[in-house]
Amino acid sequence: MSRAPAIEAVDVRRSYDLGAEQVHALRGVSFTVSDGEYAAIIGPSGSGKSTLMHLLGCLDRPTSGTLRVDGRDVAALSDAELARLRNEAIGFVFQAFQLLSRSSALDNVALPLLYRGVPRAERRERAEAALRAVNLGHRLGHRPTQMSGGEQQRVAIARALVGEPRILLADEPTGNLDSRNGAEVMRILEELNAVSGVAVVLVTHDAEVAARARRQVRVRDGLVELDTAAANPAQEPVPDPARGGRVAAAGEERA
Numbered sequence: 001m002s003r004a005p006a007i008e009a010v011d012v013r014r015s016y017d018l019g020a021e022q023v024h025a026l027r028g029v030s031f032t033v034s035d036g037e038y039a040a041i042i043g044p045s046g047s048g049k050s051t052l053m054h055l056l057g058c059l060d061r062p063t064s065g066t067l068r069v070d071g072r073d074v075a076a077l078s079d080a081e082l083a084r085l086r087n088e089a090i091g092f093v094f095q096a097f098q099l100l101s102r103s104s105a106l107d108n109v110a111l112p113l114l115y116r117g118v119p120r121a122e123r124r125e126r127a128e129a130a131l132r133a134v135n136l137g138h139r140l141g142h143r144p145t146q147m148s149g150g151e152q153q154r155v156a157i158a159r160a161l162v163g164e165p166r167i168l169l170a171d172e173p174t175g176n177l178d179s180r181n182g183a184e185v186m187r188i189l190e191e192l193n194a195v196s197g198v199a200v201v202l203v204t205h206d207a208e209v210a211a212r213a214r215r216q217v218r219v220r221d222g223l224v225e226l227d228t229a230a231a232n233p234a235q236e237p238v239p240d241p242a243r244g245g246r247v248a249a250a251g252e253e254r255a
C-alpha cells in the first residue's frame, strides 16, 4: 500500500467571524506536499500565509474543504486526536522562537517527548542528539536568555525535530535574525531536509530564502496564485503528435 502524501489540501477555506464582519483569509487552497519536499510559501502581508501554516500545523481547522495531514482528515479528529497528530507528525518553528525562557535548551527540546510519554533517560539522550544536529552540543544547559537569536532558533528547530516528524513547518524562521544567523538557520534546515527527508514548508518574506527552496507557492488574497510544482513541465501531460497534439486523458492507453 502506498503511503498517503504528507499533506493534501483540497479547496481549503478559512474564514474568521468577527461578529458584524467575516474575514475570508483562505478562499479555496489546494496543493499536495510529498515526503522530502522543500517548499517556500510567499506572498504579501495579510494574504493568508500564517492562517495556512496554522492549518497545516493542526493548530486550527478549516472552515470548509478537506485537509489531510499524514493521511488523516483533520475535520474528523477530536481535539485530543488532533493534538496527538500534531505531536507525532509535525514540527513547528515560529518567527519569535517560542522557547520556555526559564528552561534549559535541553529541557526545551525534550518537552515534546515528555508529552509523548517517553521515559526521562531516553528524552535526554534524544534531546542531546537533536541539539548536536543543529551544532548546539555545547549549549545544553543554557537558557534562551543566555543565547543569541540564531542559537535560540536552532534550539527551536531541534525541538521541532526531536520527535522525528514527517513535516517541518516554519513561519518566517529568519524574520527575527540578522543575515548571518538567518543564513546559518537556512543551511541547517536544508541539511536536515536532505539527511532525514523531513518535508519542509516555510513562509518567508526574504526573496533569497524563497529562491533557495526547490518549490515556491505564492499566495495572494487567500488563493494560491502560483505553484512551481504544478508548473513543472516534467509533471505536465505531454501533447502526443500521433494524436494530432491531443493530450491523452487520464487512464487512456497510448496507441
Ligand SMILES: Nc1ncnc2c1ncn2[C@@H]1O[C@H](COP(=O)(O)OP(=O)(O)O)[C@@H](O)[C@H]1O
Residues within 6 Å of the ligand: 016, 017, 018, 023, 024, 025, 043, 044, 045, 046, 047, 048, 049, 050, 051, 052
Ligand atoms: N484570528 C483572526 N481573526 C480575524 N482575522 C484574522 C485572524 N487571523 C488572521 N486574520 C486576517 O486574515 C487575513 C490573513 O492573515 P494572515 O494569515 O495572518 O496573513 P499573512 O500571514 O499572510 O500576513 C488578514 O486579513 C488578517 O487580518
Ligand SMILES: [Mg+2]
Residues within 6 Å of the ligand: 049, 050, 051
Ligand atoms: Mg504571517
